[in-house]
Amino acid sequence: MSKVLDIRQLSVSFPGQAQPAVDNVSLSIGQGRMHALVGESGSGKSLTALSILKLLPPTADAHAEAIDFRDENIFVASEPRLRALRGAAISMIFQEPLSALNPLHKVEKQICEGILLHQKITPDAVRKRCLELLAKVQLPNPESLLNRYPHQLSGGQRQRVMIAMALANNPALLIADEPTTALDVTVQESILDLLKQLQRDLDLAVLLITHDLGIVQRYAEEVSVMRAGQIVEQGNTGEVLSAPQHEYTRHLIDSAPGGHAPTPQSGTNLLSVDELSVRFTQRQGMFARKSLFTAVDHASIEVPKGETLGIVGESGSGKSTLAMAILRLLGSEGRIRLGDTRLDQLTGDALRPQRRRMQVVFQDPYGTLNPRMTIGQIVAEGLQVHQPALSRAQRDEAVAAILREVGLDPDTRHRYPHEFSGGQRQRVAIARALILEPELLVLDEPTSALDRSVQHQVLELLRSLQQRHGLSYIFISHDLRVVRAISHKLVVMHEGRIVEQGDTERIFTAPEKPYTQRLIHAAFDETLKRA
Amino acid sequence: MQFSNPVTQRQWNAFRQNKRGYWSLWLFSVLFVLSLFAELIANDKPLVMRYQSEFYFPVAVSYPETTFGGVFETEANYRDPFVRELIENDGWMLWPLIPYSYNTINYDLDVPAPAPPSADNWLGTDDQGRDVLARIIYGFRLSVLFGLVLTIASSIIGILVGAIQGYYGGWIDLAGQRFLEVWSSMPILFLIIILTSFVTPNFWWLLGIMLLFSWMSLVDLVRAEFLRCRNFDYVRAARALGVSSPVIMFRHMLPNAMVATLTFMPFILNSGIVTLTSLDFLGFGLPPGSPSLGELLGQGKANLQAPWLGISAFASLSILLTLLIFIGEAVRDAFDPRKYLS
Numbered sequence: 017m018s019k020v021l022d023i024r025q026l027s028v029s030f031p032g033q034a035q036p037a038v039d040n041v042s043l044s045i046g047q048g049r050m051h052a053l054v055g056e057s058g059s060g061k062s063l064t065a066l067s068i069l070k071l072l073p074p075t076a077d078a079h080a081e082a083i084d085f086r087d088e089n090i091f092v093a094s095e096p097r098l099r100a101l102r103g104a105a106i107s108m109i110f111q112e113p114l115s116a117l118n119p120l121h122k123v124e125k126q127i128c129e130g131i132l133l134h135q136k137i138t139p140d141a142v143r144k145r146c147l148e149l150l151a152k153v154q155l156p157n158p159e160s161l162l163n164r165y166p167h168q169l170s171g172g173q174r175q176r177v178m179i180a181m182a183l184a185n186n187p188a189l190l191i192a193d194e195p196t197t198a199l200d201v202t203v204q205e206s207i208l209d210l211l212k213q214l215q216r217d218l219d220l221a222v223l224l225i226t227h228d229l230g231i232v233q234r235y236a237e238e239v240s241v242m243r244a245g246q247i248v249e250q251g252n253t254g255e256v257l258s259a260p261q262h263e264y265t266r267h268l269i270d271s272a273p274g275g276h277a278p279t280p281q282s283g284t285n286l287l288s289v290d291e292l293s294v295r296f297t298q299r300q301g302m303f304a305r306k307s308l309f310t311a312v313d314h315a316s317i318e319v320p321k322g323e324t325l326g327i328v329g330e331s332g333s334g335k336s337t338l339a340m341a342i343l344r345l346l347g348s349e350g351r352i353r354l355g356d357t358r359l360d361q362l363t364g365d366a367l368r369p370q371r372r373r374m375q376v377v378f379q380d381p382y383g384t385l386n387p388r389m390t391i392g393q394i395v396a397e398g399l400q401v402h403q404p405a406l407s408r409a410q411r412d413e414a415v416a417a418i419l420r421e422v423g424l425d426p427d428t429r430h431r432y433p434h435e436f437s438g439g440q441r442q443r444v445a446i447a448r449a450l451i452l453e454p455e456l457l458v459l460d461e462p463t464s465a466l467d468r469s470v471q472h473q474v475l476e477l478l479r480s481l482q483q484r485h486g487l488s489y490i491f492i493s494h495d496l497r498v499v500r501a502i503s504h505k506l507v508v509m510h511e512g513r514i515v516e517q518g519d520t521e522r523i524f525t526a527p528e529k530p531y532t533q534r535l536i537h538a539a540f541d542e543t544l545k546r547a
Numbered sequence: 548m549q550f551s552n553p554v555t556q557r558q559w560n561a562f563r564q565n566k567r568g569y570w571s572l573w574l575f576s577v578l579f580v581l582s583l584f585a586e587l588i589a590n591d592k593p594l595v596m597r598y599q600s601e602f603y604f605p606v607a608v609s610y611p612e613t614t615f616g617g618v619f620e621t622e623a624n625y626r627d628p629f630v631r632e633l634i635e636n637d638g639w640m641l642w643p644l645i646p647y648s649y650n651t652i653n654y655d656l657d658v659p660a661p662a663p664p665s666a667d668n669w670l671g672t673d674d675q676g677r678d679v680l681a682r683i684i685y686g687f688r689l690s691v692l693f694g695l696v697l698t699i700a701s702s703i704i705g706i707l708v709g710a711i712q713g714y715y716g717g718w719i720d721l722a723g724q725r726f727l728e729v730w731s732s733m734p735i736l737f738l739i740i741i742l743t744s745f746v747t748p749n750f751w752w753l754l755g756i757m758l759l760f761s762w763m764s765l766v767d768l769v770r771a772e773f774l775r776c777r778n779f780d781y782v783r784a785a786r787a788l789g790v791s792s793p794v795i796m797f798r799h800m801l802p803n804a805m806v807a808t809l810t811f812m813p814f815i816l817n818s819g820i821v822t823l824t825s826l827d828f829l830g831f832g833l834p835p836g837s838p839s840l841g842e843l844l845g846q847g848k849a850n851l852q853a854p855w856l857g858i859s860a861f862a863s864l865s866i867l868l869t870l871l872i873f874i875g876e877a878v879r880d881a882f883d884p885r886k887y888l889s
Binding site: 345371376401 | 552554779780783784786787789790791798799
């Protein structure tokens with residue numbers, strides 16, 4: 017087995033930063049092997065990959081002893097030589113297929129461009145090659161696909177087109193930078209399966225960049241664990257993951273969501289939703305007929321007091337819409353009962369006092385806090401609405417207490433959101449919701465934008481808060497591992513409908529519906545797929 | 548300057564780094580503040596005078612001629628050689644830098660009006676014998692004040708309409724947009740001319756009539772910003788907290804829209820001044836006799852043999868507008884996150 021790529025002592029630094037972004041990284045990939053580069057965001061994974069083809073931002077300063085590609089040191093190669101390599105012998109797949117494809121060009125043109133750049137062949141041959149590639153990435157009806165635009169394809173199809181483009185010139189090395197992060201679990205699985213199959217069929221060397229240890233475990237033969245620009249551990253995937261030597265690797269493995277939801281205290285129902293539907297009207301133009309799009313279709317759920325209801329489903333399945341309708345932030349049909357109150361019959365001023373009983377935490381820790389307000393102002397806002405009688409000192413005291421409760425230093429309340437990390441911001445968002453002492457907390461993908469280890473801490477916090485205050489949660493996520501770690505009951509949604517619901521453990525161990533089975537299989541299959 | 552909000556602080560620093568805009572702001576502020584005290588700089592009444600061992604302040608108080616031993620019961624004309632002689636025989640007068648007001652007619656000209664620049668009239672006189680420099684100082688003040696009031700009023704209306712359209716969306720937005728399209732497609736200058744001929748135009752009438760059309764420039768910007776913001780997580784979180792709509796709009800969404808608004812304000816000010824000037828130039832603007840840059844431009848056109856009229860008006864207008872454009876550019880750049888974050 018010969019080495020296709022051999023990076024020796026690569027460093028990348030940026031002016032004005034004391035720490036190099038990539039620090040003395042060495043790694044090699046053999047022919048027909050998949051090497052995973054795993055680490056949290058900001059650890060320098062992507063920069064390492066971009067250095068191979070010298071695609072770094074212009075301010076970056078890179079040094080390396082050598083980057084050998086098939087025994088040629090490409091670190092010192094000239095720009096024309098690099099151009100000849102890019103997209104031909106070494107090609108890349110990016111994270112977001114929609115922005116990596118040109119929206120104005122048809123699929124055929126996108127693929128052909130790469131071929132024509134590097135090969136001199138006739139138009140007929142190019143077209144034939146395109147069809148061949150699309151068949152190779154297992155897209156149905158390649159003929160009709162050639163004339164489509166990127167927006168007419170689904171996320172998975174776009175990523176397949178990207179892979180086809182990457183394969184167009186028979187590369188020896190494929191660099192995949194988080195190729196499935198933007199995709200749903202089932203699509204994710206099929207794309208990675210495809211990559212694995214191509215690696216085997218074409219004897220490709222693949223550098224796979226990911227933050228997901230589950231993917232590494234299933235697909236990669238070798239792994240490098242990166243932290244703060246350095247590779248802390250490297251070796252055979254099975255060995256590294258089963259017997260991690262470095263504490264950081266152990267920490268990463270341990271912070272995979274695990275454990276179970278705390279035992280609930282009582283069994284009475286807090287929230288019951290009956291036959292709830294949300295419909296959006298769609299119109300094409302001013303005078304066209306209205307058409308109805310049903311985002312949530314006759315959903316009925318119940319949340320017992322002190323328990324967590326997990327809602328899982330792929331993007332577009334209506335899980336967030338359902339939650340927003342329950343919070344009465346979206347119009348809906350059907351009955352919503354919180355305790356003894358019929359929420360669906362209240363509007364405006366009558367609804368406002370009820371709002372303190374149900375609060376929400378959103379996904380994006382950066383968008384959820386107003387950048388122009390201090391942490392203290394953000395957390396206190398709800399109090400101003402619901403307890404206007406409180407004096408400034410009392411309010412300040414309540415804010416300090418709640419910040420302490422979510423594990424933040426109360427002295428930070430005079431600072432602005434941009435000074436906080438993602439995990440801390442999410443704690444602030446939780447504090448803002450909790451200060452009103454709600455009975456129901458809706459958590460809309462609260463951990464999806466966070467790194468594994470931070471995710472772990474936030475889940476721990478949510479669990480302990482639930483135990484202390486007897487809170488009920490509605491926990492929405494596409495990540496089944498996270499949901500399993502926190503929910504008592506589970507609802508599986510697909511295309512606006514509830515496919516299956518019941519006790520979490522029952523669904524995970526014995527899913528009844530084929531869709532649920534597929535979802536769970538995609539998330540929990542941990543055997544290494546042999547190349 | 549120190550701000551508590553770090554974002555504002557960074558924007559202010561970025562503004563200061565644009566030397567041209569920063570100095571333009573200073574220069575404009577100095578000119579504007581000076582022009583606010585135009586009565587103390589250019590006036591046909593003495594600032595202070597002493598007559599029979601008593602102090603008088605003719606700039607602020609009106610004294611009849613009889614006070615100084617004259618014959619008329621009306622306010623004393625201090626430029627009259629007879630009155631001047633009466634006072635200086637028994638006291639003294641301290642005149643402003645320019646001893647003419649915008650409407651003072653200089654009867655002592657050696658040549659027929661318009662008179663060329665001289666030691667008496669530094670920029671010459673117009674065709675009615677009034678001092679050009681005094682008229683420019685008063686005209687500058689009037690133009691800027693008019694522009695400022697117009698800008699503030701049309702910003703308030705524009706932000707309000709844009710915010711309501713963007714926040715509520717749906718039918719309100721649709722109806723508002725159609726109305727704006729119709730309203731903005733009117734030939735504005737001609738309509739203003741027609742409307743001003745119905746009334747005797749003065750400062751407030753002109754302001755009101757121009758306001759009818761100038762509030763639209765901000766609506767689209769603010770509306771787009773509100774449409775974008777209303778699905779921000781922190782806005783949704785505020786709604787979930789039960790915060791009322793006006794408070795959400797004011798506290799959470801308006802600051803985002805203010806960036807676009809502040810960026811646009813110097814340009815609205817500019818166009819307000821230009822419209823007023825063109826109305827005055829055409830003779831449909833402020834009442835006759837008012838100090839106005841547009842009227843001076845008109846005189847320059849009518850008296851091509853007296854180039855100091857046109858040149859003075861042109862220079863003062865172009866300096867004013869250029870300063871405002873420089874300030875506007877600097878504000879725009881300061882609010883551009885790509886600039887102040889780098």
